[in-house]
């Protein structure tokens with residue numbers, strides 16, 4: 001299958017005008033060099049989004065959304081980056097219908113995971129796999145489902161490590177990928193193997209489940225690798241994406257077994273976090289798919305807490321999810337096995353609002369016959385209600401409470417207005433978000449962001465950074481800087497808009513880059529020329545931070561060290577870093 005190369009992506013970007021494309025979606029007005037419009041990515045009332053014809057990027061100075069023409073179309077249309085490339089390419093006469101995405105730099109590693117998956121799948125189909133198949137079939141996972149989710153089996157008798165060795169995969173590589181442990185043996189033994197996928201549907205890890213003993217550690221996962229970062233991945237994202245066209249909502253669950261179970265009854269628009277809490281990255285991923293998000297976490301108290309914290313994460317990006325609670329059932333898996341498809345569809349149809357969920361929580365431990373408890377319940381609920389943007393929800397909830405507790409609606413509404421006031425005054429003003437963030441940042445963090453900003457503007461700064469910056473203390477910034485340098489060495493130049501395409505499959509970097517590009521909206525940054533003295537100051541500030549940190553660490557180990565000779569060594573090292581000569 002043909003692949004869309006970076007060259008083609010860059011060509012489409014260069015021949016497409018971002019101002020013209022965004023104008024198809026919303027009106028833009030020219031002010032000075034740039035165009036302005038109402039931002040579609042937050043609840044915007046004044047034009048907060050600027051579009052630069054010169055840089056071919058957009059930035060919102062209120063919510064911080066930023067990107068190039070592809071990311072705009074992909075976010076606006078809820079399609080993937082590569083679909084946006086196809087769409088805009090087709091207008092230029094490119095036929096990319098049957099082309100897949102750009103070649104993944106980890107292609108070789110992905111091939112190894114594929115080989116391993118085939119090996120595990122083969123095992124489950126042999127006589128040695130009988131017990132595992134029976135176990136799965138007892139749990140109503142039929143052959144078709146096993147095939148669909150590529151479920152396999154790790155058995156003691158045949159070693160995956162040996163098999164991969166015969167395919168010329170080095171032991172170091174297998175250890176690096178988490179397939180083999182440090183002693184050179186298979187990571188998974190006697191476990192049913194569930195491949196875990198990245199956002200594009202590549203297998204990037206495994207989860208092994210015990211099936212023939214009552215071990216407490218039911219699941220064992222491959223360790224985190226550059227390909228397998230749980231914070232950024234959602235199980236089944238690639239398939240759920242396709243089913244979205246039929247049902248415009250997505251259900252977020254806790255475990256991949258829940259997703260597989262839902263699929264066995266024909267519900268395919270589900271994703272799962274894989275053994276980690278719901279992160280900001282997850283929130284952005286699902287928001288990109290649809291605004292209709294349903295949280296269906298485990299039925300226990302931990303699941304309730306996970307729901308509360310996921311709501312918080314989603315509220316920060318202006319998404320109000322719906323919620324399904326499973327009462328006495330452990331998880332969606334168990335619920336569907338016991339109650340069946342129709343009961344679960346009914347749950348989906350009757351998913352409750354955030355405020356109803358919070359009211360359920362607020363009822364816990366209160367005696368709602370007691371006047372004091374009623375009063376604090378009403379008070380707490382009204383406070384929560386001020387977070388809702390939907391006026392209808394506010395009115396309906398107040399009316400419901402008025403009826404339940406026999407209080408007049410007007411009294412409750414007055415109370416609501418009392419609490420809602422301060423928020424009205426603090427309506428999100430443009431620029432506040434970016435600036436507030438700034439105040440909390442320490443000097444070296446500001447220097448890091450500023451340096452990356454200038455690296456993207458001026459290749460001279462890339463050269464200086466390569467020569468003078470030891471390393472960036474913040475891991476994401478370090479990663480970003482490495483990618484910029486790699487990009488520069490590959491293309492001999494740097495271009496913000498193309499660089500955005502270059503990292504389009506790296507969620508972590510996209511987030512970081514957003515913060516940096518929104519500096520564009522600040523007068524102190526948006527200058528014609530780079531000031532090299534300013535660059536020097538940033539570098540000094542970062543190197544000083546790294547040096548001070550190292551000294552602090554050494555001083556700490558000096559305090560813990562009792563051996564005189566080693567103490568001397570540490571003192572020597574500290575002096576060297578400080579640049580002091582000892583006599």
Ligand SMILES: [Zn+2]
Pocket residue numbers: 039040041042044048049060061062063064065
């Ligand atoms: Zn915005």
